Amino acid sequence: MTGIARQSRGQERALTAGVVFAIVVLSILPMLRLVRELVLPGGTFSTAAIDAGLASSATWVATGHTIVVGLGGTLLAVVLGTVVALVVTLTDMRGRSPFILFYVMPLMIAPQVTALAWLQLFGPASPVLKLLGIAPPLGTRNPLYSTEGIILLLGVQYGPLVFLLVRAGLRKLPRELIEAARAGGARPFTVLRTVVLPLMTPSIMAAAALAFVSCVGNFGIPAFLGIPANYLVLPTLIYQRLAGGGPAVLGETAFLSVLIGIIAMAGIVTQEMMSRRRDYRISSTSLPAEPYELGRWRLPVQALLWLAVVLLLFLPLFGLLLTSLVPGYGIPLTAATATLDNYRFVLFEHEAAGRAFFNSFWLSIAAAVFAVVVAIPIGYLIAWGGQRWVRLVNLCVELPYALPGVVLAIASLLLFLKPIPFTGIQLYNTVWIILYAYLARFLVLALRPTVSGYHQIDRALEEAAQVAGAGLFRRMRTIVFPLVAPAAMAGGLLIFMTALSELTVSALLWSSGSETIGVVMFSFEQGGDSSYAAAMSAITVAATFVLMLGANLFSSYLPNGVLPWRD
Amino acid sequence: MAGLSLAGVTKSFGDYDAVKDVSIDVKDGEFLAVLGPSGCGKTTLLRLVAGFEKPTGGEIRIGGETVSSAAASLAPERRRVGIVFQNYALWPHMTVAENVGYPLKVAKVDRAAAKKRVEDALALVNLTGLGDRRPANLSGGQRQRVALARCLVAAPSLVLFDEPLANLDVHLRAAMEDEFAAFHKRTGTTIVYITHDQAEAMALADRIAVMDKGRLAQLATPRDLYREPANEMVASFIAAGIVLPATVLSAEADGRCRVEVLGQEALVRCRPGEKPRGKANICVRGSEIEAVEAGRPGIDGTVRRAVYKGGSARLEFMPSTAPDRVLHFDQPDPGPFAEGVAARLAIRSGWLIPVASAS
Numbered sequence: 007m008t009g010i011a012r013q014s015r016g017q018e019r020a021l022t023a024g025v026v027f028a029i030v031v032l033s034i035l036p037m038l039r040l041v042r043e044l045v046l047p048g049g050t051f052s053t054a055a056i057d058a059g060l061a062s063s064a065t066w067v068a069t070g071h072t073i074v075v076g077l078g079g080t081l082l083a084v085v086l087g088t089v090v091a092l093v094v095t096l097t098d099m100r101g102r103s104p105f106i107l108f109y110v111m112p113l114m115i116a117p118q119v120t121a122l123a124w125l126q127l128f129g130p131a132s133p134v135l136k137l138l139g140i141a142p143p144l145g146t147r148n149p150l151y152s153t154e155g156i157i158l159l160l161g162v163q164y165g166p167l168v169f170l171l172v173r174a175g176l177r178k179l180p181r182e183l184i185e186a187a188r189a190g191g192a193r194p195f196t197v198l199r200t201v202v203l204p205l206m207t208p209s210i211m212a213a214a215a216l217a218f219v220s221c222v223g224n225f226g227i228p229a230f231l232g233i234p235a236n237y238l239v240l241p242t243l244i245y246q247r248l249a250g251g252g253p254a255v256l257g258e259t260a261f262l263s264v265l266i267g268i269i270a271m272a273g274i275v276t277q278e279m280m281s282r283r284r285d286y287r288i289s290s291t292s293l294p295a296e297p298y299e300l301g302r303w304r305l306p307v308q309a310l311l312w313l314a315v316v317l318l319l320f321l322p323l324f325g326l327l328l329t330s331l332v333p334g335y336g337i338p339l340t341a342a343t344a345t346l347d348n349y350r351f352v353l354f355e356h357e358a359a360g361r362a363f364f365n366s367f368w369l370s371i372a373a374a375v376f377a378v379v380v381a382i383p384i385g386y387l388i389a390w391g392g393q394r395w396v397r398l399v400n401l402c403v404e405l406p407y408a409l410p411g412v413v414l415a416i417a418s419l420l421l422f423l424k425p426i427p428f429t430g431i432q433l434y435n436t437v438w439i440i441l442y443a444y445l446a447r448f449l450v451l452a453l454r455p456t457v458s459g460y461h462q463i464d465r466a467l468e469e470a471a472q473v474a475g476a477g478l479f480r481r482m483r484t485i486v487f488p489l490v491a492p493a494a495m496a497g498g499l500l501i502f503m504t505a506l507s508e509l510t511v512s513a514l515l516w517s518s519g520s521e522t523i524g525v526v527m528f529s530f531e532q533g534g535d536s537s538y539a540a541a542m543s544a545i546t547v548a549a550t551f552v553l554m555l556g557a558n559l560f561s562s563y564l565p566n567g568v569l570p571w572r573d
Numbered sequence: 574m575a576g577l578s579l580a581g582v583t584k585s586f587g588d589y590d591a592v593k594d595v596s597i598d599v600k601d602g603e604f605l606a607v608l609g610p611s612g613c614g615k616t617t618l619l620r621l622v623a624g625f626e627k628p629t630g631g632e633i634r635i636g637g638e639t640v641s642s643a644a645a646s647l648a649p650e651r652r653r654v655g656i657v658f659q660n661y662a663l664w665p666h667m668t669v670a671e672n673v674g675y676p677l678k679v680a681k682v683d684r685a686a687a688k689k690r691v692e693d694a695l696a697l698v699n700l701t702g703l704g705d706r707r708p709a710n711l712s713g714g715q716r717q718r719v720a721l722a723r724c725l726v727a728a729p730s731l732v733l734f735d736e737p738l739a740n741l742d743v744h745l746r747a748a749m750e751d752e753f754a755a756f757h758k759r760t761g762t763t764i765v766y767i768t769h770d771q772a773e774a775m776a777l778a779d780r781i782a783v784m785d786k787g788r789l790a791q792l793a794t795p796r797d798l799y800r801e802p803a804n805e806m807v808a809s810f811i812a813a814g815i816v817l818p819a820t821v822l823s824a825e826a827d828g829r830c831r832v833e834v835l836g837q838e839a840l841v842r843c844r845p846g847e848k849p850r851g852k853a854n855i856c857v858r859g860s861e862i863e864a865v866e867a868g869r870p871g872i873d874g875t876v877r878r879a880v881y882k883g884g885s886a887r888l889e890f891m892p893s894t895a896p897d898r899v900l901h902f903d904q905p906d907p908g909p910f911a912e913g914v915a916a917r918l919a920i921r922s923g924w925l926i927p928v929a930s931a932s
Contacts, residue, residue: 015648466662470720472649473623473656474676474727484675488666 017478025384025399032446033402036417043260043420059261068243068262071232072222072269075156075239079221080273082161084214087168088206090311092198094169095176098297099308103573107554108315110571113166114550116507118226118528119543120163123322125150125230126329126540133328133339134321151235156228160221162318167220168213170570175209176202181296194298208281215277219270223410225510226524230531240266241412245513253423256416263416267409274408323547330540348541352526359542361519362526365437369522370505373444374498377452381494382487385453389460390468400453407450411510418443418515437520443511448504452497455568459493462565492560496568499557507546575636575730576601576763577622582631582641584617591617593787594631601636604757604764606778608771610810614787615767619733622765623656624649636730650679655724655732659739661716663708669695669719670704676727694722697759698752714745721756734766738773750776771811775799783807801842801924808856808926815857815900821849821925834920835872836894843925850928857923859902864909864916871917879912886910890918 044055059065090109094102112120127134129148135141149155183205187197203210225241232242244259251258300307331344352359384403388396406414422433422442433439471485509524516525523542530539554571561572577599584592592614599605607615620626622633624640624647633641635654640647663672670691677687695701698718708716717737724732734753738746754777757764768774774781775795783790783798783806790810791803802808808816819834825847829840832855841855865871874892877899888910890900900918910916 464660464662466658466660467664469623469625469649470656470658470662470664470723471675471679472625473652473654473729474723475650475653475679476675477648477650480679485664489664 021383021478021482022387025387028380028384029399029402032442032449033406036414036421036446037405039421040260040264040413040417043257044264047257055257055261059258059265064238064243065262065265068238068240069265069269071153071228071237072239072241072266074153075160075228076218076222076269076273078153078157079160079164079224080214080218082157083164083168083217083221084210086161086165087170087213087217088172088210090165090314091169091172091176092202093307093311095173096198096202096298097300097304097307099300099304099311101308105311105315106573107571108319109169109311110166111319111551111554112163113170114503114554114571115547116226116509116524117159117163117224118230118509118524118531119326119507119547120322121150121159121227121230122527122531122536122539122543123326124155124159124162126536127322127325131329131332131335131536132325133332134325136338137328150231151237152231153237156231156237156239159227159231160224163224163227164217164220165318166570168210168217171213171216172206172209174567175206179205185296211277211281215274218273219408219410222266222270222273223412223510225412225513226528229509229513229528233532240269241410241510244412244416248514253419256420256423259416260420263410263413267413270408270410326540326543326547329537330544332537335534335536348537349545352538352541353545356526356538358521358529359526359538362521362523362542363545365440365520366506366508366523369437369441369444370502372441373448373505374452374502376445377449377501378456378491378494378498380449381452381456381497382490383482384449385456385460385490385494386482386486388453389457390465400457403450403453406446407448411447411508412514414443414447415511415514418446418511435517435520440512440515440520440522443515444501444505444508447511448501451500451504452494455497455500455565456490456494458568459490459565462493463489492563493565493568496557496564499553500570503550503553506549507543576603577605577731577765578634579618579622580632580634582618582621582633583629584614584621584626585629590787592621592628595784595787595789596631597782597789597792599763599765602761602763604766604777604779606766606768606774606781607784608768608774608781609784609790611769613784615769615784616735617787618784619656619735619765619767622731623654623733624652653727653730655727655729657717657720657724657732657734657737659736661708661720663716663719663723665708667708668704669700669706669708669711672708672719673704673723673726675723680727690726691722694726697725697756698722713741714749717741717749718752721752725756725760729762731763731765734764734768736768737766738768738770746773753777783810785810801844802856803927804929805854805856805926808854808924812858813901815859815862815902816854816926817857817898817900817923819853819855819925820851821847821853824848830925832923832925834923835892835898837870837872837920839920839923841920841923841925844927847925847927854926855923856926857902857920859904861922862900862902862904862918862920865919867917869917869919871919873915873917876910876912876914876916879910881906890916 045051047055093099094106125148126132128150130142130144130146132141179202183201184197187201192200223241225245228239228242229245232238238246240262244262247255247259328339330348332339333343333345333347337343354360384399388400418439422439425432433442467489468481468485471481476484507523509528512522512525513528516522523546527539527542557569558572561569579595579597582592582595583590595618607618609615617626621628621641627646628641628643630643632639635652640652673694674687674691677690691704695704698721700715700718700722708719711719738749741749750773766777778795780792780794781798782792785806791798791807798807798811802811802814805816808814817834819832821830821832822838823831825843825845828842828845830843830847832839832841832853834855872892874890876888877891878889880887884906885903886906886908887901887903892898904910
């Protein structure tokens with residue numbers, strides 16, 4: 007018996023060891039390296055980097071800005087997202103699915119593309135305003151180059167994030183709780199105030215914490231809107247320092263990135279504490295609530311929601327599209343002047359842009375495929391492993407994504423600045439360091455749907471194979487993988503879409519020859535070539551949208567809720 | 574084919590003992606039902622035998638070979654047991670034939686032989702010709718049969734059933750019950766059958782193990798379980814027997830003894846060697862209670878409620894000497910009892926529940 011038992015335990019151990027190795031390399035190592043740089047630079051204990059950082063006034067100004075736009079953006083996102091979630095979930099509005107598809111889309115579009123689109127809408131060169139004949143004279147400052155502008159766009163970008171979480175919470179709300187209040191004579195707004203909103207507090211808080219972390223760590227929006235106005239937040243301050251000083255200032259930027267991490271964590275801790283103050287647990291499960299009839303308000307409410315989609319998505323994207331057709335800055339767009347030259351230029355003529363498309367495509371595909379392959383065994387341990395330490399595994403995988411991307415980028419730089427010990431392989435200044443950072447950062451995007459896929463599969467399916475005599479690896483191959491693959495692949499798709507026009511990480515890690523779409527877009531915009539940046543953005547938005555619709559075709563094979571844009 | 578033996582098996586989750594010191598010997602070819610209310614530990618027991626859980630203490634042997642002990646546990650895939658899961662656990666991405674043939678594929682049986690055995694197994698459960706279907710296109714009863722075929726095909730030494738009829742409707746249940754019985758007769762496989770349904774257990778099993786709070790309450794044939802429950806839990810759980818406090822007046826003679834219950838004397842069945850004692854309990858069935866005319870010895874009281882149940886009536890009888898000890902029992906309808914009337918009952922027979930821990 008012992009020999010056979012050993013063989014089957016051996017497979018389990020091999021799986022566990024592989025998972026632990028992946029997590030150490032992708033999650034624990036970079037974080038430890040960052041902390042070491044801060045307190046043990048060069049191997050000896052020193053607080054010099056911290057002291058220098060604390061003494062610099064730029065640190066404090068940027069920290070202040072970060073907190074202001076973080077809180078402002080969060081507040082706007084929570085209000086927008088919660089109101090939309092309440093209306094969409096609790097009323098009998100029509101056309102829910104297309105509305106959700108479009109409302110969630112800003113989340114799938116890279117922040118710098120959102121920023122670029124809105125800039126094109128309001129600037130003096132705005133083709134939309136010019137068409138309407140209300141464009142301000144050239145040289146006028148774009149009103150979005152301001153604190154309010156950054157807050158507005160952060161709110162627009164992350165409102166859908168709040169929407170998704172609050173909607174998920176609302177769907178779990180047992181309908182009896184609402185029906186009991188109605189039977190007790192409560193009118194709709196009383197039910198909302200006394201039952202729905204109190205019970206949704208944990209969802210709203212969790213959404214607010216997530217939105218706060220996203221706002222604080224966002225690079226694209228403050229980079230496009232803040233840098234021209236010299237309004238720096240911590241991620242853009244790090245970018246500027248690193249762009250100006252190179253590896254020499256890594257210690258200083260390590261301090262700044264840990265500072266962002268602390269601000270982000272403070273948001274999460276606050277949420278934890280607030281949620282614990284009262285017991286919001288819902289004990290029963292049931293069908294979701296019957297929607298309220300809007301009656302004669304139905305048309306106005308629908309019109310309002312669609313107006314929001316037009317203002318928040320269509321108009322900016324329209325501006326982006328028009329800009330991408332303009333032959334040069336400030337030239338009015340007419341049927342005669344419209345041109346596809348910008349597309350031709352970025353796709354076929356500009357060398358870096360061509361490279362960027364190539365790099366971003368294969369980086370995204372590699373990150374997605376790798377994450378799917380790794381997420382299946384990790385998800386197996388988390389969902390079905392039953393060991394006590396799996397919660398820790400989950401936390402470790404969540405961390406690189408929960409922390410702002412700048413933190414991981416700096417950690418990767420520190421980790422690979424010198425060649426990897428014993429092998430001499432140099433990742434710094436190559437495209438591979440970007441791939442590493444993508445893998446570490448986005449793994450959780452594949453893991454979450456995979457774990458929820460596991461939870462929707464009856465474990466007995468695996469146990470049946472086990473009593474049929476199949477060892478762990480065979481079960482993984484013949485039973486587990488086919489069952490959970492659709493969910494994991496949906497996660498892979500999310501990774502592909504997110505990584506395709508990613509900027510935060512690659513802005514800090516790119517080098518000549520390893521440009522990404524986001525980096526080239528950013529440098530076009532900084533150089534004043536908005537039309538080229540707009541053309542690149544339009545291509546990625548179109549690709550994203552096609553992928554979203556394409557994935558919808560396969561949604562019947564997927565567990566519920568893994569495609570955020572699908573109802 | 575092999576027997577199963579559990580010796581002092583305990584399984585704790587933290588402080589909670591899901592299974593506590595259970596010892597059962599299942600003979601080769603025997604059909605054992607494990608019966609108990611939900612949360613009694615019967616599913617944990619099945620998972621221990623299958624190897625999905627490792628015991629905290631004790632030992633499990635299959636066909637004489639130790640497969641589980643606190644020190645070591647043979648992986649489930651090496652135990653050669655078959656399981657029929659409650660929800661069938663058919664793999665949706667495989668056809669019926671692929672589902673059934675999986676254990677053979679794992680065992681690297683050559684293709685032609687495997688095909689033959691899959692066909693035989695499907696024929697045995699009356700599913701010939703459905704091999705190419707997907708599980709999603711089958712009815713509940715058919716899925717159940719596929720699960721049965723899959724577990725048969727590898728000729729396991731021991732088959733475990735985990736509440737296999739819980740998800741089927743009443744009519745299908747009776748039919749599947751007959752099929753399980755026929756299956757057992759045909760193959761002679763040792764079967765451990767987990768259920769919470771007494772009728773199912775009684776109809777199918779050679780012996781029934783009643784579980785309560787993780788412990789084995791009694792292991793006996795269906796008839797003994799009903800007639801001679803070993804303790805109060807089994808007495809009240811099986812067919813909702815009435816448990817009444819009694820004083821034993823005489824020593825056992827001829828398998829019977831005299832007891833005093835609710836102020837009346839009655840002659841009840843008992844174990845050999847019972848001696849007079851106080852604080853005893855007897856188990857009485859509805860059929861052992863009858864109405865007597867005034868003047869004859871009996872228990873006076875009131876019929877508090879009479880619920881017509883189609884062919885019989887469920888009565889609630891409140892004895893006047895002990896109004897808090899309401900008796901619930903069934904009587905054939907029409908009986909002498911009506912709601913609200915005074916009545917006098919006599920206990921014609923019963924079973925003296927033996928002293929605890931003498932099981």
